[in-house]
Amino acid sequence: MIILYTKAVRIYLWELVETLYFNNYFGFKVSARGYVHELIKEMESTIHIKQKHKSPAHFSRYGKDLWYVSYPKNKRTTWYFFFTYHPEDEIYFIRYITNNHVAGHLLE
Numbered sequence: 001m002i003i004l005y006t007k008a009v010r011i012y013l014w015e016l017v018e019t020l021y022f023n024n025y026f027g028f029k030v031s032a033r034g035y036v037h038e039l040i041k042e043m044e045s046t047i048h049i050k051q052k053h054k055s056p057a058h059f060s061r062y063g064k065d066l067w068y069v070s071y072p073k074n075k076r077t078t079w080y081f082f083f084t085y086h087p088e089d090e091i092y093f094i095r096y097i098t099n100n101h102v103a104g105h106l107l108e
Contacts, residue, residue, distance in 0.1 A: 001090045003044050009094050013040065035073075042071055043081050047092055055082055058106050062096040068107070080107060 005013075013036055019025075020032035047069055055066035063084050072078045080103065082096040100107075 001048055001092070003047065003092045003094065005094045006096075009097055012097055039071065039073065039079060043069070043079075043094075047081070047083075048090075052085070053107075056106055059096065063093075066095065070107075077101065078104070 017029065017032045017036050020035060021029045026032040026035065050069040052067040052069050055068050059066055059068075059082055062082055065084055066082050067085055068080050068082045070078050070080050078100045080098050080100075081094055082098075084093045084095060085091070086093070
């Protein structure tokens with residue numbers, strides 16, 4: 001299994017650390033880094049066994065034939081990873097990441 005990320009997703013994850021820290025979701029930058037690292041690690045180790053859902057049309061700007069999986073991190077926040085899947089090569093191409101605070105009303 002191979003997991004790839006668009007450049008925009010890699011930038012988003014890097015900036016997420018800064019956002020979490022500067023908006024006081026975490027008191028230390030190292031804690032914000034750990035949160036993002038654990039989120040990525042969880043996704044990479046379970047995406048192939050998670051229940052995937054067909055992405056709503058709203059997200060088609062991020063790619064054709066998108067799927068998504070969800071990762072609840074606590075009582076208030078669930079993260080959504082959108083991807084295209086190429087089963088012949090077992091490649092997951094992560095194209096967009098969001099959470100329920102931003103796009104929850106568009107999903108499930």
